[in-house]
Amino acid sequence: MTENQDQQWGKYSADYNSGAWVKDAVEAPFLEGHFKSFAQKALDRGKPWKALDIGCGMGRYTIRLLQAGASYVLASDADVDMVSGAKKETEQYLIGRSGPGTPKADFYVCSAAHLTSISRIEEGTFDLAISIYVLCNLPSTKDVKQALREISKLLRPGGTFIFYEPHIVEYMTMTNSTGHVEYLPKDDGTEYKYFEDEGKPQTLRIRMNSGNPIEITNRFYTLSFWVTSLLEVGFQISQFHEPHGNPKDFPSDAPSYMRYYAECPSAMVWVCTNVPQ
Template sequence: MNETPILEPAEAYALWAPEYPACAHNPVMQAEERAMLTLMPAELAGYRVLDAGCGSGRYMLHALRRGAARVVGVDLSPEMLERARIELGQHRPDARVELLQGSLEALPVPDAWAQLTICGLVIGHLESLQTSLAELCRVTRPGGRLLCSDVHPIGHALGWVRDFKSGGARYAVRHTQHRFSHWHAACAALGLRIEQVLEPMLDPADIPAGAHFDRVALEVPVALVFQLRREP
């Protein structure tokens, strides 16, 4: 059996972007999104919201639906940003949004700009957790909230990969395991207070009939979701 090629994120998302919708489109993402939306304020009127690693714009759309005054999305992939432009144009053509190309390690956003910073399923694509969190902290105002998620590190131990299909072939995106102890140490060093941690499980109702998957996935958490606060 041929092994699935593991691609760097920029190469992977260039292939994935044309078919990447602005919604949670698999059971792991659905579990992760339910947890993230539980932690996201229900009312964002007057908020400046940054989506770091915005992809096709799913959390930008959620922030706009909750009344965010201004939303900025940053992504490394120009192909994913183009996908986000299409999705936002279809769903929220009159919204005040801005899309910028940039890395999570060097966000093109001023210091203390965001009252809420979102980073969904992105940090695992980078090797340095502390460098990524330092940038997220920098762009969030003192006292502001950060919502961050990643694939649960238990998945790495079980051999799971973040895979997708393109052109009839299957690929995987490179992913680095960041354990809870790593998050705890990095947050302590950066003055980020861990307020809540959620470990969502799969909902069997989300799994398509006849799907082939590791049944152990029903018995373990599939994502690690943090609510963080930048200390004033």
């Protein structure tokens, strides 16, 4: 993986928690519901649970996993600034929570495609893994499939993998109508096509709330690619979601992009069970 691909998300570090995200309105409530459900099942079994936060960013979901009841979270990201920020945010959260049974989190700089290279990591011991808009940023199908294999190795048999990816409809239709987010067309001005342009890099331009515009390169894959790749590794697809919000639930002064995302599919969410071959 090139340095540019690995570290491009570092441009977000200063704006990450205040940027032009639909996370608080749609993504966070959706994931927190799954975390709580998972935690309740673990509680019913009477066993502590461990989680992987792959591509942890600034630790938003590392903290939410701990809040949901994870006894341990291993958080990783390919960008050193993100890992540093996530560690700081999580340590701040854990201040004052010391004592018997205190949850723990460790942080590592590592690509999703090389997770098992982390020192002292134990394969087959994690109960839950999450990956939020991470795989689309890997540079090739080879890396995506390798990341899926790495995640499967680290999860225990029967463990759960939840991951978010940009919706293919967004990839093919997104314009700058919101003023915040724009997928740029090809260099020749033509639109991207579903099969022909699968896995090809496309530039996403985002204007953060600070006014700082940044550009990220990511990739989209067809539904058939995801289904085939997951099954090849040994994942069983348990659920598929297209989470969305209700514009009526947003405050009257909500940014236009939030209303846009509430009325169009912007994400695909896969919930998978690990059944190693």
